[in-house]
Amino acid sequence: MSHEVFISYQTESQAFVEQLCKLLESYDIKCWYGKRDVISNHASEIPKAIRGCKVFLLVVDENVATHPRGDILNEVYLASNLFKKGLLDMMSVNITNIEYEDDELLYHLGRLQKKFLIDKMLPDGAINLLAELLTRLGRGECPVSYGNVPGDVRYKNDYFDINDDHERERLNTQLHILKKFDSDVYDRILSGRKGLSVLDIGCNEGNLTMDRFGKRPEVRKIIGIDINADAIESAKSNFENEKASFYLLNGEDADFGYDLAEIREKHDIDKFDIIHISMLLLHMENPSKLLKRIKPLLSKGGKLFIRDIDDTLTFVHPDPMGGFNRMIRICAREELSGYRHSGKEIYSMLIENGFRNVALEKKGLDTSQMTLEEKDALFHTYFSFIYEDTKILYLRNPENKRVLDDYNWLENNYGALKQEYDRPETLFQLGFVTYTAEK
Numbered sequence: 001m002s003h004e005v006f007i008s009y010q011t012e013s014q015a016f017v018e019q020l021c022k023l024l025e026s027y028d029i030k031c032w033y034g035k036r037d038v039i040s041n042h043a044s045e046i047p048k049a050i051r052g053c054k055v056f057l058l059v060v061d062e063n064v065a066t067h068p069r070g071d072i073l074n075e076v077y078l079a080s081n082l083f084k085k086g087l088l089d090m091m092s093v094n095i096t097n098i099e100y101e102d103d104e105l106l107y108h109l110g111r112l113q114k115k116f117l118i119d120k121m122l123p124d125g126a127i128n129l130l131a132e133l134l135t136r137l138g139r140g141e142c143p144v145s146y147g148n149v150p151g152d153v154r155y156k157n158d159y160f161d162i163n164d165d166h167e168r169e170r171l172n173t174q175l176h177i178l179k180k181f182d183s184d185v186y187d188r189i190l191s192g193r194k195g196l197s198v199l200d201i202g203c204n205e206g207n208l209t210m211d212r213f214g215k216r217p218e219v220r221k222i223i224g225i226d227i228n229a230d231a232i233e234s235a236k237s238n239f240e241n242e243k244a245s246f247y248l249l250n251g252e253d254a255d256f257g258y259d260l261a262e263i264r265e266k267h268d269i270d271k272f273d274i275i276h277i278s279m280l281l282l283h284m285e286n287p288s289k290l291l292k293r294i295k296p297l298l299s300k301g302g303k304l305f306i307r308d309i310d311d312t313l314t315f316v317h318p319d320p321m322g323g324f325n326r327m328i329r330i331c332a333r334e335e336l337s338g339y340r341h342s343g344k345e346i347y348s349m350l351i352e353n354g355f356r357n358v359a360l361e362k363k364g365l366d367t368s369q370m371t372l373e374e375k376d377a378l379f380h381t382y383f384s385f386i387y388e389d390t391k392i393l394y395l396r397n398p399e400n401k402r403v404l405d406d407y408n409w410l411e412n413n414y415g416a417l418k419q420e421y422d423r424p425e426t427l428f429q430l431g432f433v434t435y436t437a438e439k
């Protein structure tokens with residue numbers, strides 16, 4: 001069998017690489033690494049080996065992260081050129097928590113590649129990497145139980161485009177479906193109170209903001225903010241009134257607090273009684289920073305409401321051919337769908353940032369009590385979105401082999417999956433989570 005995975009590493013991590021290869025090769029994933037596979041001439045054999053493999057896997061230890069040697073940079077450079085042409089996949093396995101400090105590495109790797117943070121002591125943590133490699137190499141599902149989806153890292157994703165009607169429609173459908181999911185939580189945080197001021201971060205076009213807070217008599221003032229100028233323009237023209245105002249603001253910006261201070265002064269808001277963040281944290285690289293910044297803005301007795309996603313809680317059953325599982329996996333690695341393990345991490349972020357009374361109010365929206373229309377709508381907010389995104393990615397990168405595989409597979413199987421989904425005995429749960437917290 002020819003080599004499939006080129007492992008790029010510095011000699012300090014030789015022992016780790018040997019263990020990793022042993023694991024991958026026990027699943028018939030044939031690896032290439034210098035110490036074992038160079039026969040006589042590094043300079044000619046390495047470029048040839050990289051070109052012959054399907055995946056380039058960089059092992060990032062402390063040395064690579066801080067002072068990568070020239071030969072590593074050469075390998076990364078060569079691989080990233082092939083990656084740009086869609087001829088090679090790139091991933092890194094980080095065995096250190098240190099972020100890349102080297103500009104050249106940062107430049108070549110950026111956010112295009114997939115990172116796995118795993119322990120030096122294999123095989124713990126390597127299962128996600130293994131699952132991802134098996135998928136990318138077209139070997140189907142990982143035979144080992146590892147949860148629903150491969151690991152992933154957070155990344156910044158300002159994906160929203162006002163001209164994307166499909167996405168706008170999806171957000172609106174989601175808004176209605178979610179009503180049953182956590183409307184009691186809204187009732188609990190609002191009922192019996194009065195004169196409340198609400199801050200909605202990532203309010204988009206304001207539809208959800210106004211649906212949940214616009215007509216509530218308990219609410220005196222609503223401030224919606226979003227990073228997307230078109231979304232804010234739309235929110236202003238559709239909803240701005242005495243009670244509601246919308247502003248273009250970036251929750252990750254260092255000046256966020258100052259800008260918000262001006263807005264609070266203008267609207268006579270001391271602190272916010274409700275801070276609402278729905279489906280935003282999964283798109284942020286460092287949500288903890290935002291949580292830290294907003295804590296001082298919450299009034300005493302005020303409530304933070306967070307809705308997010310965790311695909312560990314997402315499943316379809318029965319799934320005899322594993323097709324739904326593959327869809328969930330595609331969603332996890334798609335660059336447009338956010339970080340799909342975000343939900344469970346929010347709990348510790350809230351605790352670490354000093355929030356009290358943190359409650360995981362809801363976990364997983366399922367179809368068991370849904371009408372046929374609702375079940376169908378839930379399919380469209382998730383599966384059709386994966387299908388559409390894969391098409392978009394395919395049109396953008398027609399030569400990328402992985403995207404092409406996903407696209408072809410979906411073209412051939414999407415209709416059958418929908419039929420399977422529509423069967424009365426098929427249960428779908430989508431991993432929405434809702435938290436509340438106080439300061």
Ligand SMILES: C[S@@+](CC[C@H](N)C(=O)[O-])C[C@H]1O[C@@H](n2cnc3c(N)ncnc32)[C@H](O)[C@@H]1O
Pocket residue numbers: 157158159160171175201202203204205208225226227228231249250251252277278279280283
């Ligand atoms: C998935 S939409 C969610 C919209 C709405 N909250 C909902 O649940 O339907 C995420 C929104 O967050 C916005 N967003 C992303 N990054 C942001 C940031 N750093 N600051 C403010 N808004 C941001 C996007 O523009 C988008 O409108």
